[in-house]
Amino acid sequence: MTAYFDDQDLAHFGDLKAHHPELWSVFERYYGAAFQPGLLTKREKVLIGFAVSLSEKCPYCIHSYTSQAQSLGMGMEHLAEAAHAAASLRAGITMAHALVAHNVDKQSGM
Numbered sequence: 001m002t003a004y005f006d007d008q009d010l011a012h013f014g015d016l017k018a019h020h021p022e023l024w025s026v027f028e029r030y031y032g033a034a035f036q037p038g039l040l041t042k043r044e045k046v047l048i049g050f051a052v053s054l055s056e057k058c059p060y061c062i063h064s065y066t067s068q069a070q071s072l073g074m075g076m077e078h079l080a081e082a083a084h085a086a087a088s089l090r091a092g093i094t095m096a097h098a099l100v101a102h103n104v105d106k107q108s109g110m
Contacts, residue, residue, distance in 0.1 A: 005059045013060070043072050050079060051086035 017024035035045050046068045053061030069079055 007059075007063065010060050010063055043069075043074070046072060047074075047078065047082045051082045054083055055086050055090055 035042065035049070037045075040048075046065055049061065050065035050069060053065050066079060
């Protein structure tokens, strides 16, 4: 059985345009504008993209943002720091969701 995610797929991302060119064009403009330097640098935005891609578990995005980070002079030290920031936030979110159980427990008086 072949892998569900194929590392060759990323090169064909733009092929999705064929299915709805007008919406794809809007997506390209929005995505491109969102990653232009502004108050945040391109470097910062690429690290955000990398961290989100880990959190969302998208192998294509992980590949893309790792490559982009490398092209901006960042190495595994930078990516590892971003990965730990994403992981700690994910852990914090898990603990924050535990408040639901805490509140149910308080309400039931157990």
